[in-house]
Amino acid sequence: MYPARFEYFAPSSVDEALSVLERYGDEAKVLAGGQSLIPLMKLRFASPRALVDLNGIDGLDELYEDNGMLNIGALVRHKACERSDLLRKRYGVLADAAPQISDPIVRNRGTVAGSLAHADPQGDWGSALLAGGGQVQVRGSDGTRTISLDDFFLGPFTTALEPTEIVTWVQVPEPGPRSGGAYFKLERKVGDFATVAVGVHVSFSNGKVERAGIALTGVGPRNLRAESAEQALAGHELDDEAIGEAARLAAQAAEPRDDARGSAEYKRNVVRVFTERGLRKAAERREKQ
Amino acid sequence: MTETATEQAVYTKQLNVTVNGQARSAAIETRLLLVHFLRETLGLTGTHIGCDTTSCGACTVLVDGTPLKSCTCFAVQTEGSEITTVEGLAPAGGLHPVQEGFHEEHGLQCGFCTPGMMLTATALLAENPNPSETEIRWALSGNICRCTGYQNIVKAVQYAAAKMREGS
Numbered sequence: 219m220y221p222a223r224f225e226y227f228a229p230s231s232v233d234e235a236l237s238v239l240e241r242y243g244d245e246a247k248v249l250a251g252g253q254s255l256i257p258l259m260k261l262r263f264a265s266p267r268a269l270v271d272l273n274g275i276d277g278l279d280e281l282y283e284d285n286g287m288l289n290i291g292a293l294v295r296h297k298a299c300e301r302s303d304l305l306r307k308r309y310g311v312l313a314d315a316a317p318q319i320s321d322p323i324v325r326n327r328g329t330v331a332g333s334l335a336h337a338d339p340q341g342d343w344g345s346a347l348l349a350g351g352g353q354v355q356v357r358g359s360d361g362t363r364t365i366s367l368d369d370f371f372l373g374p375f376t377t378a379l380e381p382t383e384i385v386t387w388v389q390v391p392e393p394g395p396r397s398g399g400a401y402f403k404l405e406r407k408v409g410d411f412a413t414v415a416v417g418v419h420v421s422f423s424n425g426k427v428e429r430a431g432i433a434l435t436g437v438g439p440r441n442l443r444a445e446s447a448e449q450a451l452a453g454h455e456l457d458d459e460a461i462g463e464a465a466r467l468a469a470q471a472a473e474p475r476d477d478a479r480g481s482a483e484y485k486r487n488v489v490r491v492f493t494e495r496g497l498r499k500a501a502e503r504r505e506k507q
Numbered sequence: 508m509t510e511t512a513t514e515q516a517v518y519t520k521q522l523n524v525t526v527n528g529q530a531r532s533a534a535i536e537t538r539l540l541l542v543h544f545l546r547e548t549l550g551l552t553g554t555h556i557g558c559d560t561t562s563c564g565a566c567t568v569l570v571d572g573t574p575l576k577s578c579t580c581f582a583v584q585t586e587g588s589e590i591t592t593v594e595g596l597a598p599a600g601g602l603h604p605v606q607e608g609f610h611e612e613h614g615l616q617c618g619f620c621t622p623g624m625m626l627t628a629t630a631l632l633a634e635n636p637n638p639s640e641t642e643i644r645w646a647l648s649g650n651i652c653r654c655t656g657y658q659n660i661v662k663a664v665q666y667a668a669a670k671m672r673e674g675s
Contacts, residue, residue: 220538220540221538222538223518223536223537223538224518224537224538225517225518225537226520226537226581226583228583228584228586249584252579252580252581252584253561253579256540256561256579256580256581257560257561257579259538260540260559260560260578269537269581271583271584273584320649321564321648321649322574322627322645322646322648322649323564323567323574323575323576323627323649323650324561324576324579324649326573326574326575327575327576327579327580408648408649409562409648409649
């Protein structure tokens with residue numbers, strides 16, 4: 219199973235990478251972990267003329283907090299997130315999602331930013347990061363722009379990224395001291411895509427919900443935010459009634475389809491159950507801080 | 508004719524890597540997958556091609572000590588790396604403790620998944636010399652055995668772990 223021929227570039231800086239993209243436009247693809255792109259190229263769903271491998275660029279594998287923002291570089295692998303104490307302590311929704319992505323060998327290689335750029339509606343990072351209020355920093359030859367993930371995902375495998383741009387950083391606002399999150403995923407077996415998954419992140423203030431982020435995987439043409447459920451929670455205590463209502467609204471926001479992984483009705487119900495569990499877990503994790 | 512030569516140059520790279528401790532160099536097509544480089548260019552057929560879709564782990568090799576699926580990596584990406592395949596596990600004239608474990612605990616039936624299993628296990632033990640059964644199963648969850656031999660594979664890794672702790 220050979221991919222079509224391509225010119226290979228291994229730039230040592232983002233600027234150098236951008237100059238290749240300028241030259242080839244939409245005939246070039248950016249390669250980070252390659253765990254989605256290489257399978258696509260082997261199947262010839264993608265046949266770029268040029269491949270721009272980011273792996274030789276220094277500094278893009280960093281994961282750190284700075285100025286109120288968590289920064290995840292374009293070469294941060296799923297495995298680094300799985301092992302990060304910082305994520306475990308402060309970003310429950312991300313820490314939960316990381317070890318549930320694909321399998322351990324793929325996680326050694328695949329990246330967070332690459333997963334977002336691939337924009338598979340069944341991708342886990344999209345929902346985990348939407349719940350956390352995430353955004354991407356994108357570099358083009360004209361400079362840097364920031365795109366919220368809400369605006370970044372346009373549809374299945376489609377993003378707001380221009381062919382001449384690179385996602386250099388993924389960012390999540392630092393949660394306040396009283397916050398918690400969780401990611402629940404149902405998969406048929408290790409390495410399968412989600413039948414359904416739900417990411418939840420809640421910040422509290424004076425015992426009430428200040429901001430709730432709820433996002434759904436595998437039940438729509440892109441990672442979906444359950445905005446009505448988020449809004450219903452804001453300003454309220456996270457009691458049984460509020461949790462039940464938010465779970466109902468999240469299930470309503472889902473756009474599931476019947477497929478080999480389950481019926482639409484079943485998936486909608488899993489959204490409800492996972493939203494409820496996610497919110498309870500988020501509250502529990504807040505208590506522990 | 509000159510066009511063909513130029514074309515070839517564009518799609519070809521000189522690759523320099525260390526495979527099982529030996530420096531290897533070859534002019535390869537950029538689209539050559541690492542697994543094909545190992546099997547066809549170098550003739551190291553111990554690395555198997557199973558699913559060819561990043562699912563089964565039969566083609567797992569170590570690149571700078573980290574397991575990766577060699578069907579999902581271009582050989583050109585490994586420039587300057589140290590690669591370990593199953594052929595590089597054993598010291599001369601002996602068996603690696605992981606190989607001994609698979610032998611002693613009947614950790615294989617057909618053997619097709621075994622090279623990938625052993626390399627993943629080797630990387631696990633390098634990092635965690637005394638893994639629990641859960642940690643072993645978790646680490647091996649990207650490697651599929653179709654003979655359903657997981658019970659003995661786990662025992663094989665436990666055997667190797669004990670043996671390596673003894674030796675160290």
